[in-house]
Amino acid sequence: MGTGNSAHQITPVILCGGSGTRLWPLSRQAFPKQFLVLSGNKTLFQQAVERLQSLKISPTTLNDTLIVTNEEHRFLVLDQLREMKNVKAQLLLEPMGRNTAPALTLAALQSIEAHQDPILVVTPSDQTVQDLIFFTKSLHDAIEAASEGSIVVLGIKPTKPDTGFGYIKKDKLEDEHHTFKVLNFTEKPDLATAEKYIKSGEYFWNGGMCVLRASVWLTAIQHFSPEIYEATLKSFNQKTNDELFIRPDENLFKLIPANSIDYAVIEKCPSSNFEIKMVELNAGWNDLGSWEAVWQVGEKDHDQNVTYGDTLLENTKNSLIYANHKLVSAVGIDNLVVIETADAIMIADRNQSHYVKMIVDKLHSQEREERVLHRKVYRPWGWYDTIDEGENFKVKRIQVNPGASLSLQKHTKRAEHWVVVKGIAEVICNDKKNTLQENESTFIPLGHTHRLSNPGKEILEIIEVQSGNYLGEDDIERFYDEYGRN
Structure with a gap:
């Protein structure tokens, strides 16, 4: 049994991309499955973060969690982190999706800059694991092997001949860390092949989790996919940093080739000088892929x-x-x-x-909004829910978090009526500023510059009635926005 007691420095890495299209209509582009409660009482993302906190065992040093997500989801991530106690995290924001290989490269570069050369424990954000004790034991075994320079993947024992997973073929010989040498990988086989794999007992599902030193990943990506390494490094070197977010340069990021961790590096390792091993994960794993x-x-x-x-x-x-x-x-x-x-x-x-x-x-080919947004749409300042609409009118229920503000903005095609139903509202309309209590209302004429804020410590809720000949979300001109939106 792996001891898990060596003094290692570990950085948890959560890969928080993906759109979860197979779980529509609950999962949508603007609110994908990792932010949903689909098992237990926490979201899949919160479960992923919490699972890796179990590695916080002395004398191991557990660094702040690195979360790689996209710009669009940054406030969803922050909101869900705020609900968790004693979790410190940093967010690496991708301006657009480039799959998981550039995401892990960003995380490795950042972790080396912050902590020399930690061991990265890398997991997707949209899976469930039922047995936390066995999960943690498997990770400690993987960490011991990774500390010696190996790349370690976690293999899930197949429960059926599934054609939707990649398969790992392992050697029969087990080493002192309960790891097995990986002989080869097979991407999503046909049913007959999958059945043959199950009968052999030598094949495991690839669950997309891996453990390795940051420097080992950077050496491997530079060796197998130098174009991804070089382009990601250039974008990372031009990053901007604020209190919460690390942003690689957007224009340089666009030039990074898209590829997955498996295709870019992992599947090329068995026939190379990079030692790749597998630890068995028998912990009730499910990727909730359907x-x-x-x-x-x-x-x-x-x-x-x-x-x-x-x-x-x-x-x-x-x-x-x-x-x-x-x-x-x-x-x-x-x-x-x-x-x-x-x-x-x-x-x-x-x-x-x-x-x-x-x-x-x-839905995508018909350009329908239901692919992207729910009726209830989350924003950095709170949320809105379109509760009714018809010709020339739309009614929204709007909730603004304590201390939050919408952008200073105006509309060229609609006017708005606001009624406060809960809390206190501060309203700017052109050069006037008013404070509204519950049951009070105001009118925002078409073309007037305006802003809604919640100066209080309680939730602000208003009913907004829009009227005009065009009521699309793109009829908005922002003059100032503290969340950096155009």
């Missing part, structure tokens, strides 16, 4: 149904019913997935739930 997977990890009733929210079932079996906004009732159904949100309902055969991605592709 609604079928969500059903598998969910708590089931006596009819094998998994339900969330306000549901009523009669003669219903083997189904996943997710009520997000309304009462959802089901009668006489079997093996279905029913997902209800405020603006979309998705019904699928459980065995075909992975094809939800095809619906998302159609």
Whole structure:
């Protein structure tokens, strides 16, 4: 058994990209699956951060968590971190997605700049693990091997011949750290091959988690994918730093080739001088890659149904019913997935739930907003929910966090009426500043420069009625915005 007691310096790295299209309509581009509560009472992102905090065992030094996410999701990440106690994190913000190889390269460069050469424990942000004790033990074994220069991947024992995963073939010989030499990788085989792999007992799923020294990753990416290394280094060297965010240079970042950790480096290691090993992870792992997977990890009733929210079932079996906004009732159904949100309902055969991605592709081709946004949209200052709309009007419920402000802005095609229903509002309209209490209202004429702020310590909630011949979100001219939006 790995001791886990050596004095190592460890930096947790959470890769927080991805759009989770197979979990539409709950997961959307602006609010992807890692920020959802799909298992237990914490989001998948919070679970990922919390799991790596279990490595905080003396004499190990656990550095601040490095979270690589995109600019669009930075305030979602901060909001969810604020709900967690005793977690210190730094955010590396990508201006656009370039897959996981550049993301890990950024994290390695930053960790070396801050902490010499720590061991990086790298995990995606959108998975579940049921057995934390075994998970932590597996990571300690991996850390011991990584401290000696190996690249270590975590392999999950397959539960079925799944064609959606990459497979790792390991050697039979186990070393003192309970690691196995990796013989080769296979990307998403066909069903017959996957069945053969399962019978052999020598193959494991690649769960996308790895443990290695920062310097080892940089040497490997420079060797196997020098164009990614060079382009990422240039962007990182021109980064800007503020209290919360590290931003690589956007124009240079655009030039980085997109590639995954596996394709760029990991799968090339077995036939190279880079030693790559595997630790078995037998900890109830699931990547929640489909609604079928969500059903598998969910708590089931006596009819094998998994339900969330306000549901009523009669003669219903083997189904996943997710009520997000309304009462959802089901009668006489079997093996279905029913997902209800405020603006979309998705019904699928459980065995075909992975094809939800095809619906998302159609939404994309039709340029429909439901692919990107929920009806309730989260912003750095709070959220808004479009509760009604029709010809020439739109009604929004708006919540502003204590001390937060919307941008100083104006609209050229609409006027707005605001009614305070909770808290205190500070309103700027042209050169006038007013304070509104509950049940008080104001009018913002078309073309007037205005700003809504919450000067209080409690939540501010208003009802906004927009009127005009165009009510799109792009009818906004910002003059000042503390969140750096255009």
